[in-house]
Amino acid sequence: DKADIGVTGLAVMGRNLARNLARNGQRVAVHNRHRERTDDLVERFGGEGEFVATGSLRELVESLERPRRVVIMVKAGPATDAVIDELVPMLDTGDVLVDAGNANFTDTRRREAALAERGVHFVGTGVSGGEEGALHGPSIMPGGSAAAYRELEPVLRSIAANVDGTPCVTHVGADGAGHFVKMVHNGIEYADMQLIAETYDLLRKVLGREPDEIAETFRGFNTGRLNSYLIEITAEVLGHVDARTSRPFVDVVLDQAEQKGTGRWTVQNALELASPVTGIAEAVFARSISGQPGLREAAADLPGPSEQPRIEDPEGFVADVERALYASKIVAYAQGFDQIQAGSATYGWNIDLGAVATIWRGGCIIRAEFLDRIRAAYDQNPGLASLLADEDFRAALGEAQDSWRRVVATATASGVPVPGISTALAYYDTVRARRLPAALIQGQRDYFGAHTYRRTDVEGIFHTEWAADRSEHEA
Ligand code: NDP
Secondary structure, X not given: OOEOEEEEOOOHHHHHHHHHHHHOXXXXXXXXXXXXXXXXXXXXXXXXXXXXXXXXXXXXXXXXXXXXXXXXXXXXXXXXXXXXXXXXXXXXXXOEEEXXXXXXXXXHHHHHHHHHOOOOEEEEEEEEXXXXXXXXXXXXXXXXXXXXXXXXHHHHHHHOOEEOOEEOEOOOOOOOHHHHHHHHHHHHHHHHHHHHHHHHHHHHHOOOOOHHHHHHHHHHHOOOOOOEHHHHHHHHHHHOEOOOOOOXXXXXXXXXXXXXXXHHHHHHHHHHHOOOOHHHHHHHHHHHHHOOHHHHHHHOOOOOOOOOOOOOOHHHHHHHHHHHHHHHHHHHHHHHHHHHHHHHHHHOOOOOHHHHHHHOOOOOOOOEOHHHHHHHHHHHOOOOOOHHHOHHHHHHHHHHHHHHHHHHHHHHHHOOOOXXXXXXXXXXXXXXXXOOOHHHHHHHHHHHHOOOEOOOOOOOOEEEOOOOOOOEEEO
């Protein structure tokens, strides 16, 4: 009997994805470069469904029903190319190759184009939700051709997370669109985590609260509009006591945040697209600063504020912080969706932003009720220029903004860094300003470089003779 689908790469993600497929009725051929993982999978989880253990990629391919469907779940980068190069000569026209690893979307575009020439469908697919998600239902973001998606759709729907009867999978767009959207998902995840971390830091340093008390506060937040997986796990981490020292876990962990690179890719791409994802950028840079002990040691003696502001109403401050977090979150997500919109336009993907919000409601790391609100905003107006222009989000920002300003002011006066919260507020004030000092910058550019400017009152391109009589003429 032939297998329905193959999976190569059986580390945590591939193994759990293979189990998820088998549990949902697929006969799954499995393969790993080092055989031990394959045998281990079949030995430990073979009872969960039908597995076909194979010892080589050739054996994997030969075990499959046609058109063959092979999921690659190996380390992103050169390892993925190595596996594709070995597989492709064994495949035929119409076969479907799925890369479910965290590929850079530019690699996916290159691979898709190369394989399309050979008639093999290549489907770069974002998968989010970590190992638990892979097993119980991830959020799945496939790119590639519509024809390839049709081949995969039933099986992807069966293994994806499900919210209110809707599976968290959609055909995002052609070639690298799926991996692009996964990249921005991770960027938003960085921003959201940074905002939550700043909120914790404020409650700790401004109010002097202990981690277990702050855990309680986050549990409270989690019953309201901030309800999300990230807030939930934040409360868990803050409430955790280190067994070795009996101290709060968060106090014994080295405060240097690591990164695997998808946040950096998001910001690099945002610079290419001129898409201002300031919240994601600050989050990536905040991790970078945390990871520079030399810099931090050299700067550790710099003076802080000479006096600390007194907080007269601590519960009022907590309420302000909740509003600042929510408002900043709206901005960070709005920026991320704007980047998807910009990428979609630049790379020709025609991405449905409401559908992206829909598949992020479950399975993935940023899953939250909040995504329902984003979906509703795009349902109401698919051409929305920014989520900030949505009526409900506008109302929420308007209601939050005084609190938001108080929080940034208090943080600044207290010397507590809030790069994520303050950049979100700065973005809000920038985009709503009727006049920006960009006019002055245009003047400076024209002064030193004759770069010219346009006027508010007359059409045309102008230059002022700054070094001479300061007369203006059309350029
Ligand atoms: P790793 O990223 O740690 O990759 C290990 C797997 O890749 C092993 O199966 C390994 O085989 C295989 N591999 C490495 N190099 C090669 C090579 N040159 N040729 C063939 N196989 C190779 O595994 P994960 O399970 O953590 O992740 C798999 C993919 O999923 C990655 O692309 C990752 O970025 C992505 N991902 C991971 C998430 C997570 O939470 N971990 C979440 C979402 C996506 P061997 O056993 O023989 O060494």
